[in-house]
Amino acid sequence: MSNIRTNTTTGILIFFSIVLICLSAWCCWQLRTIFTYLIVAAVLTIITSPLHKKLEEIKVRKRTLPRAIQAIIVLFSIYIVLFTIVAIFIPLVIDQTKIIATVDSKQVSAAFHEPITQVQNIFSNVQHSTGKNESLDKYIQNAANKIFNLTQISSVANSLFSLLGSSLIAFFAISFFTFFFILDGKKISETLLFLFPTRHLKSIENIFKESLIMLNKYFIGVLLDVMFVTTFVSVGLAIAGIQHAFVIGLFAGVMNIIPYVGPLIGVTFGILVGVSSNLTLDFYNGLLPIIEKIILVFALMNLSDAFIVQPYIFSNRVKAHPIEIFLVILIAGTIAGITGMIIAVPLYTIARIVAKEFLSKHLFVKRLTDDLDKVSDPEQKN
Numbered sequence: 080m081s082n083i084r085t086n087t088t089t090g091i092l093i094f095f096s097i098v099l100i101c102l103s104a105w106c107c108w109q110l111r112t113i114f115t116y117l118i119v120a121a122v123l124t125i126i127t128s129p130l131h132k133k134l135e136e137i138k139v140r141k142r143t144l145p146r147a148i149q150a151i152i153v154l155f156s157i158y159i160v161l162f163t164i165v166a167i168f169i170p171l172v173i174d175q176t177k178i179i180a181t182v183d184s185k186q187v188s189a190a191f192h193e194p195i196t197q198v199q200n201i202f203s204n205v206q207h208s209t210g211k212n213e214s215l216d217k218y219i220q221n222a223a224n225k226i227f228n229l230t231q232i233s234s235v236a237n238s239l240f241s242l243l244g245s246s247l248i249a250f251f252a253i254s255f256f257t258f259f260f261i262l263d264g265k266k267i268s269e270t271l272l273f274l275f276p277t278r279h280l281k282s283i284e285n286i287f288k289e290s291l292i293m294l295n296k297y298f299i300g301v302l303l304d305v306m307f308v309t310t311f312v313s314v315g316l317a318i319a320g321i322q323h324a325f326v327i328g329l330f331a332g333v334m335n336i337i338p339y340v341g342p343l344i345g346v347t348f349g350i351l352v353g354v355s356s357n358l359t360l361d362f363y364n365g366l367l368p369i370i371e372k373i374i375l376v377f378a379l380m381n382l383s384d385a386f387i388v389q390p391y392i393f394s395n396r397v398k399a400h401p402i403e404i405f406l407v408i409l410i411a412g413t414i415a416g417i418t419g420m421i422i423a424v425p426l427y428t429i430a431r432i433v434a435k436e437f438l439s440k441h442l443f444v445k446r447l448t449d450d451l452d453k454v455s456d457p458e459q460k461n
Contacts, residue, residue, distance in 0.1 A: 116249060120256035124264065125291060126298045127153045131261055150261040154254060168329055282436040289432045293397055294425055300392035301336060307388050308332040308380060312345070315376035321349075321369060322356045331377070335384070338408045338420050342384075346377040397428045 134149040144152075260267065268287055275283045313328030321327070331345030353369045360366050390401055397404075404424060411423035 113252075116252045117256055120253050120260055122294075122298060123157060123253070123257045124260040125295045126302065127157060127261070128291070128295055129299075130156060146262050150258050153261050154258050157257070164329075168326070286429075286432050286436055290429050293428050293432065296396040297392070297425060297428065300396045304384065304388055304392055305332040305335060308335045308345075308384060311380045311383065312349075312376060315380065316349070316373065319372040319376060321353055321372060321376075323352050327352055327373075331380075336421060337417055338412075338423075340412075340417065340420065342377060342381045346374060349373045349377065397424060399427070399431070403427075 131149060131153050134144055134152060137144055272280055272283055272287075309328045309332030311328075312331045313325045316324035316327055327345075327349040330348050331342070334341040334345045334348075337344070350370055350373055353373050354366060357365060357369055360369075404427075407427045408420050408423045411419035411426075413419075415422075
C-alpha cells in the first residue's frame with residue numbers, strides 16, 4: 080500500500096513539474112520582448128563594467144562618486160557612442176538609398192550588356208528546358224526593378240517609421256534596466272541567489288562570478304572585432320578608390336557579429352553599393368575591377384579575421400577549442416537560425432561554467448571545462 084502511495088505521489092509531482100515547466104515556458108514566450116530588454120541591458124552592463132570600475136576608483140575630496148552618478152555617467156557614455164555612430168552612419172545610408180532609388184533598370188541592363196551577351200546562349204538553353212521564353216536581358220531588368228524599386232524602398236522606409244514608437248519604448252526600457260543594473264547590480268545578484276537552494280549557494284555564486292568575467296571578455300572582444308572589420312574594410316576600400324568605403328565598412332563590421340554568414344552579407348552589400356554608384360562605367364574596364372577590388376578587400380579581411388582575430392576572441396576569451404565553437408554555432412544556427420548563431424557562444428560559455436560546478440566529477444565534463452579553472456580573477460590578463 081505504501082509503495083502505491085509513493086508511486087502515486089511521485090507521479091503527481093512529475094505531472095505538476097511538467098505543467099509548471101510548460102507554464103513557465105509559455106510565460107517566457109509571452110514576455111519575450113521584456114526578456115529581450117533585460118538581456119540587452121545586461122549585455123550593456125557587462126560591456127561597460129570596466130568603465131564602471133574606473134569610476135569607482137575616482138575620488139572627489141577623498142570620497143568616491145555616488146553610485147547613481149556613476150550609473151548616469153556610464154549610461155550617457157553609452158548614449159554618446161550610440162548617437163555618434165547613428166549621426167555618422169544614417170546620413171550616409173540615406174544618401175546611398177537615394178542613389179539606389181534613382182537607378183534605372185535599363186541602365187543596369189546596359190551596364191551588364193557585355194557579360195549578358197556572353198551568357199545569353201546558356202540562359203536560352205535553360206529557359207528552353209523550363210518552357211519559358213524570357214530573354215536574359217529582360218530577366219536582368221525585371222530583377223533590377225525588384226532591387227532598385229523606389230516603391231519598395233519607400234515601403235521599407237514607412238515600415239521603419241512605423242517601428243519608431245516601439246523603438247522608443249525599447250530605448251527607454253533598456254535605459255531604465257541598464258541604469259539600475261549598474262546602480263544595484265550586487266543587490267540584484269544577491270536577490271537572485273535566494274531563488275536557489277541554500278546548499279548550492281556557493282556554486283551559484285561561482286557561476287555568476289565566472290559568467291560575468293567570461294561574458295565581459297567575450298562581448299568586449301566582439302566590439303574589438305567589429306572595430307577591426309570596420310577599419311580594415313573602410314581603409315582597404317578607400318585605398319582601392321571605392322566610393323562610400325566607410326558605409327560599406329561599418330555595415331560589414333556590424334554584420335560580422337553574425338558568424339560565418341555575416342561576411343557574405345557584407346560583401347554582397349559592398350558590391351551592390353559599388354555597382355549602383357558606377358553604372359555609367361563600362362563593365363570590363365570599370366565595373367568588373369570595382370567588384371574585384373571589393374571582393375579582394377573582403378577576402379583579405381575575412382582571412383585575417385578568421386585565422387587571427389576571431390580565434391583569439393572566441394577561443395582564448397571563452398576558453399574553448401575552435402572546433403567546439405564551430406560545432407556550437409552550426410548547431411545553434413540549425414535550431415534557431417541567425418539569432419541562434421549570435422547567442423550560441425555566450426550561452427555555451429554559461430553552460431560550460433554550470434557544468435563545471437555541478438558535473439565536474441564526469442571525466443568528459445572535466446576535460447571540456449579544464450581551461451575554465453584558469454579564470455579566477457576579473458582583472459586577469461588575457
